[in-house]
Amino acid sequence: MDKQEFFSDRAQGMQRSVIRELLKITAKPGIISFAGGLPAPASFPVDFVRKALDSVLDKEPHTALQYGPTEGDPRLREDLAGIMKEDGIDTTPDHILITTASQQGLDLVGKIFFNPGNTCITGSPTYLGALQAFKSYQGVPVGVELDDHGMIPEKLEETLARLEEEGRKPRFIYVIPDFQNPAGVTIPLERRKRILEIAGKGGYLVIEDTPYRQLRYKGKSQPTFQSLEPDMVLSLYTISKILLPGFRLGWACGPGWIIDKMVMAKQAVDLCTSPFNQALTHAMLSMGALDKSLEQTIELYGNRRKLMLECMEKEFTGIDDIHWTKPEGGLFLWLTLPEGLNTEKMFKEAVDAKVAYVPGSAFYPDNDNFRSMRLNFSYADEGQIVEGMKRLGNLIRKKISATG
Amino acid sequence: MDKQEFFSDRAQGMQRSVIRELLKITAKPGIISFAGGLPAPASFPVDFVRKALDSVLDKEPHTALQYGPTEGDPRLREDLAGIMKEDGIDTTPDHILITTASQQGLDLVGKIFFNPGNTCITGSPTYLGALQAFKSYQGVPVGVELDDHGMIPEKLEETLARLEEEGRKPRFIYVIPDFQNPAGVTIPLERRKRILEIAGKGGYLVIEDTPYRQLRYKGKSQPTFQSLEPDMVLSLYTISKILLPGFRLGWACGPGWIIDKMVMAKQAVDLCTSPFNQALTHAMLSMGALDKSLEQTIELYGNRRKLMLECMEKEFTGIDDIHWTKPEGGLFLWLTLPEGLNTEKMFKEAVDAKVAYVPGSAFYPDNDNFRSMRLNFSYADEGQIVEGMKRLGNLIRKKISATG
Numbered sequence: 055m056d057k058q059e060f061f062s063d064r065a066q067g068m069q070r071s072v073i074r075e076l077l078k079i080t081a082k083p084g085i086i087s088f089a090g091g092l093p094a095p096a097s098f099p100v101d102f103v104r105k106a107l108d109s110v111l112d113k114e115p116h117t118a119l120q121y122g123p124t125e126g127d128p129r130l131r132e133d134l135a136g137i138m139k140e141d142g143i144d145t146t147p148d149h150i151l152i153t154t155a156s157q158q159g160l161d162l163v164g165k166i167f168f169n170p171g172n173t174c175i176t177g178s179p180t181y182l183g184a185l186q187a188f189k190s191y192q193g194v195p196v197g198v199e200l201d202d203h204g205m206i207p208e209k210l211e212e213t214l215a216r217l218e219e220e221g222r223k224p225r226f227i228y229v230i231p232d233f234q235n236p237a238g239v240t241i242p243l244e245r246r247k248r249i250l251e252i253a254g255k256g257g258y259l260v261i262e263d264t265p266y267r268q269l270r271y272k273g274k275s276q277p278t279f280q281s282l283e284p285d286m287v288l289s290l291y292t293i294s295k296i297l298l299p300g301f302r303l304g305w306a307c308g309p310g311w312i313i314d315k316m317v318m319a320k321q322a323v324d325l326c327t328s329p330f331n332q333a334l335t336h337a338m339l340s341m342g343a344l345d346k347s348l349e350q351t352i353e354l355y356g357n358r359r360k361l362m363l364e365c366m367e368k369e370f371t372g373i374d375d376i377h378w379t380k381p382e383g384g385l386f387l388w389l390t391l392p393e394g395l396n397t398e399k400m401f402k403e404a405v406d407a408k409v410a411y412v413p414g415s416a417f418y419p420d421n422d423n424f425r426s427m428r429l430n431f432s433y434a435d436e437g438q439i440v441e442g443m444k445r446l447g448n449l450i451r452k453k454i455s456a457t458g
Numbered sequence: 459m460d461k462q463e464f465f466s467d468r469a470q471g472m473q474r475s476v477i478r479e480l481l482k483i484t485a486k487p488g489i490i491s492f493a494g495g496l497p498a499p500a501s502f503p504v505d506f507v508r509k510a511l512d513s514v515l516d517k518e519p520h521t522a523l524q525y526g527p528t529e530g531d532p533r534l535r536e537d538l539a540g541i542m543k544e545d546g547i548d549t550t551p552d553h554i555l556i557t558t559a560s561q562q563g564l565d566l567v568g569k570i571f572f573n574p575g576n577t578c579i580t581g582s583p584t585y586l587g588a589l590q591a592f593k594s595y596q597g598v599p600v601g602v603e604l605d606d607h608g609m610i611p612e613k614l615e616e617t618l619a620r621l622e623e624e625g626r627k628p629r630f631i632y633v634i635p636d637f638q639n640p641a642g643v644t645i646p647l648e649r650r651k652r653i654l655e656i657a658g659k660g661g662y663l664v665i666e667d668t669p670y671r672q673l674r675y676k677g678k679s680q681p682t683f684q685s686l687e688p689d690m691v692l693s694l695y696t697i698s699k700i701l702l703p704g705f706r707l708g709w710a711c712g713p714g715w716i717i718d719k720m721v722m723a724k725q726a727v728d729l730c731t732s733p734f735n736q737a738l739t740h741a742m743l744s745m746g747a748l749d750k751s752l753e754q755t756i757e758l759y760g761n762r763r764k765l766m767l768e769c770m771e772k773e774f775t776g777i778d779d780i781h782w783t784k785p786e787g788g789l790f791l792w793l794t795l796p797e798g799l800n801t802e803k804m805f806k807e808a809v810d811a812k813v814a815y816v817p818g819s820a821f822y823p824d825n826d827n828f829r830s831m832r833l834n835f836s837y838a839d840e841g842q843i844v845e846g847m848k849r850l851g852n853l854i855r856k857k858i859s860a861t862g
Contacts, residue, residue: 057715060571060629060663061570061571061719062569062570062571062572062573062576062595063573064569064570064573065569065570065571065719065722065723068570068719068722068723068726069722070721070722070725071725074528074725092524092525093524095519095520095521095523095524098519098520098523098524100515100519100523103515103519103523104515107511107515111504111507111508111511115499115502115504115507116499116502117499118704119499119502119504119507119702119703119704119705120496120497120499120502120702120703120704121496121698121703121704122704124478154558154706154728155728155729157726157727157728157729158727158728160726161726161727161728165466165468165469165594166465166466166468166469166472167464167465167466167469168466169466169467169468172466183726183729186725186726187726187727189726190569190723190726190727191466225464259464294525298523298524299523299524299525300522300523300524300525300526300732300733300734301523301732301734302558302728302729302730302731302732311461315465315469315472317474318469318472318473318474319469319472319594321474321475321478321590322472322561322564322565322587322590322591322593322594323561323562323565323591323594323727324558324559324561324562324565324706324728325559325561325587325706326706327706328704328705328706328732328735329704330704330705330735331732331734331735
């Protein structure tokens, strides 16, 4: 018997993450990598972690090291409800589920909503981890085009109409409204309202994934989808980008009937998220670690973003038909090369030239767009950004001459 | 539209864990509870945690607080391979996947093996969390009767033959060989070989779940299924019962082609298990925390087990047709009451009498056995065990008079 036959249909379709495999290649010495999505270690609030540890081990070792409730530490749910309230969301702790970071939020969404073959709407491009989570339940993501202001409502309407006509009504609309991964674009208020109106008309749930929301370097914060339509929006958050990723801690916030089902699903998935890491996070939040940490992170990433944009302006001068987004926050920007270039094909040459990115095709539900690349500006330091952009500019010019 | 219709078929079948809901009832003051499955907080190696934290935060804060590989921290995989080798398993770190405790191991098993409606073999009774994980992928657990030496090979053969005849060939055989949860029974070597022989003949994988293996208080350790047939056995472990549960850390060990697929599935599920908790665990293992902790835990639980058995002997004297297992290790024993009594029906009276257990029916794939209950001997202290067994004895006598 072929060993593949032991596996479920969904498992037979699974593949290793393109990005994770690619990161192994780009980890070689000398390569300046804009490929990863890692926070800068310099942004980690190590001193707060240390203080929180002392407090937790002194005051509550026996509960912090024990099993905990599936829903999460009640104190942390309270903290997070408070944070959400400050952001204009009228919620309570019992509408919050602590997850093993937001990737688990996506996994639970896949698990509770998809029967094999069910469709959902995503951006085109969108977060690769969401595509993986949804596909792992044999969900079928259908992409809707983005522009510099995120998902285009008219394209959304067209796509919904087409899918309904085909009898493939989507289970939900998945959006990353703030500084989208990978495109770096943010949906303005009017468009948020329009998308919700379209969703409301068709009776669609909206899954709002907003891991970078607090990392805004310029412009004005836009209301969350959840604050606009609490009854039809489930929001996913994580501390990975705003505090630190190593605890694997996030949360979902939304209507009680969805949170309830997610709790049931989570019981079978991992019983509970680490109570130790939850106690630490609660202690850190009580000490004001989030505001302090955000302040530093926003300064650090804001400067790197600014520098990268300046370098691109300089290095890409004179190249026709090149375009990049100017994110107001987050970790990524999106570069689209002139017609005829293929970021997937030129990836090996880039690595040879000692600069790395993620080919854009990885982020498309159908892997069918080859002109773009994702660039991360949070991880590489200032010197690397300057040198890396120079290498990238040279490579692009070289490719243009070769194709022209 | 009915809100239930938003959910996938698998989610519509999900229910809250009976035990978790029941634990909320039994957490009232004054109730002596043998219902939970919690380790004793006194067994937690708090000093080692503190030392490990100092070491990790001094030496490697930037990697421990960052994202990590899906497979797990290479140092920890090496540690665990070493621990498994000492236990007679010839393995290497690349055959080990770090999981978010063994519940995630069960979830990944469900995810990669079950198409909706596929059967698997479990003990009858078996671990409730496994039933939940398997059912959450619409797997159909089919129970095979246990006796005081675990799963009965003849019954296994019969069940396999019947299922094959019905065209419902199981995806795997799930066993908990050591101090089974809930029954407390251990499979002797000869029977392990017999089960493997039956599995081999039919081409079945064996999933070996052994969270308490190191917690043996008497008798001789039996070889793992994996050491006997490495090519067809996947083993699931956790540090929850042997070190502490609050880190949510476990591991799977088995054939490369299964571990590979589990890695792919885990990427979409939670990217990686907390690198911070992995670094701490590695540091603790390097400091010898496991041996030291096991020594204390074995003494503590061994005494409580002995005391509980003595109390049962005393309190149940003169009751006919009552039977309980005498576990050589682990956390649980299994009490079967005289014909006519129903542990589910008498649960409310038990709580009124201020003693709690888990009704046995929760652990049967078909919830169709009502004479048994699971008793935990790791959590309640010595005084509570004496008093709790007295209360339980009185209740049983009262029920017998009422029915007789």
